Amino acid sequence: MLERLKKEVFEANLQLVQEKLVILTWGNASGIDRESNLVVIKPSGVPYHKLKVRDMVVVDMDGKIIEGDLKPSVDLPIHLAIYRNIPNAGGVVHTHSHFATCWAQARKPIPCLGTTHADYFFGDIPLTEMPNTEDYENSIGQQIIKCILQNGVERCKAVLVPGHGPFVWGENVEKSVETAFVLEQLAEMAYHTIMINEGNIKTLEEVYLRKHYERKWGKDAYYGQK
Amino acid sequence: MLERLKKEVFEANLQLVQEKLVILTWGNASGIDRESNLVVIKPSGVPYHKLKVRDMVVVDMDGKIIEGDLKPSVDLPIHLAIYRNIPNAGGVVHTHSHFATCWAQARKPIPCLGTTHADYFFGDIPLTEMPNTEDYENSIGQQIIKCILQNGVERCKAVLVPGHGPFVWGENVEKSVETAFVLEQLAEMAYHTIMINEGNIKTLEEVYLRKHYERKWGKDAYYGQK
């Protein structure tokens, strides 16, 4: 079942490794089929070089395994929370990509310091609050949803869980991987920029933030082909 | 028409990716044919791995499309401003290369800290003033021209637009790519150098700046073969 989505999710997981966003088993990608309300996700703790399409796990919105011999990623409850609360989410990606994770470990949002950032995100990449550990993965999911809703769904396709790392969503799993890739580049640019300024953060002026975001994603966008 | 120039511009755009100056669609290169006053430029927002020679767009000096099925880069007005105001410009390159962009985001010129820099540029890589956003791309072009003329055309083959990134020109598009490549190396060297000095900038003495620049580019240059 869902052979096409399984292939997409499989390839998205491999691309995370190719783009150097994930090493070892430090990440996972999933996609949802909104018609059947079934989610396809990477199995837990399987090394990427051994991963096969048929290892992808199919679960329902309660996390019950519908197809697959392996356990799904431990982060499944986080993916499900996003799918349940964000109707436009077609894919979710979690990585420990280097610089994005360093900002999360430093407990600081990734500031919007330039037009490269503004071409993708309308403002800073926010931090969630800390989850509780009693119902850990569900609590991470709740904090992520709370953070996304506070910042505005369309403008907030990526968040940082403090001390942990980035979670990203998109209209499908392939787009989510691209967003995770862009996020890592922006995190590294922000890092070196504040170093030059000895820790001071000079945020991009609102007028340029709006201009760049709108010329690419706004209703009168003129970047790219039709 | 202009098949040779189209091929040069196409290859220059690909080289930007190979040299890791551009990822995704974050950059563009163009070249001009001074006889016909026609400019060949990359189309807007097309991924590099899908780009073909025939996708290159031919425009006149007013930006009117003369040949090509795709929209030209949104930065076309910037390229045209340079071609109109700098008769020696045969090529223009814009990238978001990592360290050059970080200096632009930090709103600081790239300081000339060593002979590697002086071998290519006579002094710091300057920042333009901020453009207005009403006539955005034209305003960026004007600020770049203003900055180049203030610093001296021959000595100023690269500028940084604050919060955005580097723009480079050269006698042709291939040389412009090389200059963009060198700029990125110098930007990274300047970064690590000021870090060692805890933020202090120890500019290369004028006498060595002049010596290195002149031995390579001056009338009595003795670097390289005849």
Next chain:
Amino acid sequence: MLERLKKEVFEANLQLVQEKLVILTWGNASGIDRESNLVVIKPSGVPYHKLKVRDMVVVDMDGKIIEGDLKPSVDLPIHLAIYRNIPNAGGVVHTHSHFATCWAQARKPIPCLGTTHADYFFGDIPLTEMPNTEDYENSIGQQIIKCILQNGVERCKAVLVPGHGPFVWGENVEKSVETAFVLEQLAEMAYHTIMINEGNIKTLEEVYLRKHYERKWGKDAYYGQK
């Protein structure tokens, strides 16, 4: 003799180079056969690209060569100290991997700043005390054992020798290489994290440290497949 272990140790040494943990001759890996109490170790100062399986040196627990034409690594006494004092140690790896070595040179433990770290190590990677130089390699071994015992054997699979670099042990040589690889990633993450925080160290809260370590390695672990 011990052909299988020799092959494992050989491949582990090569993997150190492939994972960029070792350049030139800056590292060594060994494994022990607990039945015969014999250790297989890389020869001293042989470039990796010339290394062959048959170059591996077999020694007894006193360091006496049992098989092999080459001298064993100068660090052999350190490996032996670990095998003698830690019954669970099946492999030992020493590298000068970049960031782990920089923390050692800075004379600071690698702090646990995030869940990526907590997924592998229960707390900071400690520094040993300084060895004496009269009985140098034996003294390094003693300091490492002292440090591991103080921190708890199971929780302390890696230490830093101040001014020198990391030493790692594991249940076998392959696992030790993986631990050395993870250690380097954590060292680099910790580096960039404290830079963002201008030198301040915000250690991961105990509750998250415990949660992540236990969900992967504890008695009720639920990360990964059964």
Next chain:
Amino acid sequence: MLERLKKEVFEANLQLVQEKLVILTWGNASGIDRESNLVVIKPSGVPYHKLKVRDMVVVDMDGKIIEGDLKPSVDLPIHLAIYRNIPNAGGVVHTHSHFATCWAQARKPIPCLGTTHADYFFGDIPLTEMPNTEDYENSIGQQIIKCILQNGVERCKAVLVPGHGPFVWGENVEKSVETAFVLEQLAEMAYHTIMINEGNIKTLEEVYLRKHYERKWGKDAYYGQK
């Protein structure tokens, strides 16, 4: 003539590129034949991918071209100064390798912060004084010799020219390339180490410096094979 040396010098120059110590034309390597007192050096400003064995230039100790159609490197006088003053020098290498050049631009010696450094160099990598620009390349040569003699020939196989970059010598050109490679690794390690320590430099204690240097290069060396 000197076909074997020409091949060695050619390959050493290419290796500088492969090891990422040199980009574009930013470096040069030479070797000397002490019997004929002839030096083989890279030609000036020729891109490495176009370089051929027969392009190597043969000069005498006064810099007169004995064989070759191309002009020798502009740095030839520096190479000759080293060959004239250091009888053990069989090869000379100059690069603008990234971190070594950054230390030179920061006008600071590369401090000896660990045993990795002590395995190759007995103490800091010193800075020369500034050359004059009237007789520029000869003056650089003189400053390098002065610096090497002050620090002790055998202990000083690498120096930094302030604002410029590293110059290295060795018993032959191949060994000189290796030393230039090691120097770059040490320069990068020293960089990240002092960053962790917020600019403070904690030099390796003399007793460990001596121990590591002597166990590898001293009369009772026991590192490596016989």
